[in-house]
Each structure stands twice: as C-alpha cells, then as structure tokens.
Amino acid sequence: xxxxxxxxxxxxxxxxxxxxxxxxxxxxxxxxxxxxxxxxxxxxxxxxxxxxxxxxxxxxxxxxxxxxxxxxxxxxxxxxxxxxxxxxxxxxxxxxxxxxx
Ligand SMILES: [Zn+2]
Numbered sequence: 542x543x544x545x546x547x548x549x550x551x552x553x554x555x556x557x558x559x560x561x562x563x564x565x566x567x568x569x570x571x572x573x574x575x576x577x578x579x580x581x582x583x584x585x586x587x588x589x590x591x592x593x594x595x596x597x598x599x600x601x602x603x604x605x606x607x608x609x610x611x612x613x614x615x616x617x618x619x620x621x622x623x624x625x626x627x628x629x630x631x632x633x634x635x636x637x638x639x640x641x642x
Contacts, residue, residue: 544606544613546623553630556622559594561586563612568596580615597622 561568561578568578575588585592596619600608609621 542610542613544609553634556595556627557631559592560622560627561593561596561619562624563596563598563608563616564600565608565611580612583616584618593619595620595622597624597627599624 558572561570561583563569563580566580567576568580568583569576570578570586570588570591572591573586573589575586578587583593593616596612596616598608598612601612601621602624612619613621
C-alpha cells in the first residue's frame with residue numbers, strides 16, 4: 542500500500558467533532574479528555590461515545606509514515622489528518638473567535 546498526502550477542502554468543525562488523537566498504542570479523545578483508549582477497530586469514543594471519523598498523531602509530524610501506516614492498519618475507516626495542519630487551522634479559528642468577542 543502506498544501513501545501520499547492529499548490537500549482537500551475540509552469542514553473543520555466536522556473534524557473537531559469526530560477526531561481522535563493517537564500515539565503508537567493508545568488514543569486520546571479531545572472532547573471528553575479520556576486517555577488510554579484502545580485503538581483496535583475503534584468506531585466511537587468508549588467514554589463519551591461520539592462517532593470517530595478522523596485520526597491524527599503528533600508523532601507523524603515531519604513525514605514519519607510508520608505511525609500513519611500502523612494507525613491505518615488499526616483504524617482503516619478513519620481519515621488520517623496531518624497534525625500540524627489541524628493544529629494550525631484550529632489555532633486560526635480560535636484566534637478568529639477572539640476577534641469576534
Ligand atoms: Zn470522548
């Protein structure tokens with residue numbers, strides 16, 4: 542299997558609402574702050590039971606594909622989002638919200 546990064550237009554809110562952040566073994570739900578989530582065949586957060594559609598990892602930064610491939614094997618249905626892209630867009634959104642206040 543080959544992997545290449547693809548740029549696409551996204552709904553940031555949808556990503557925020559359905560993302561899990563993973564390391565090599567476990568996941569962390571940014572919504573309910575649950576940590577140590579088992580990844581195998583995960584479709585919902587076991588704690589807050591929100592649906593998961595996206596996954597990202599800090600460890601995949603700098604083009605480290607090993608973790609991307611391992612994560613895709615465990616969670617084949619989830620879309621792997623680049624962590625720095627996600628953080629950057631989230632940061633912009635948060636900054637935008639501050640200006641509106
Ligand atoms: Zn959760």
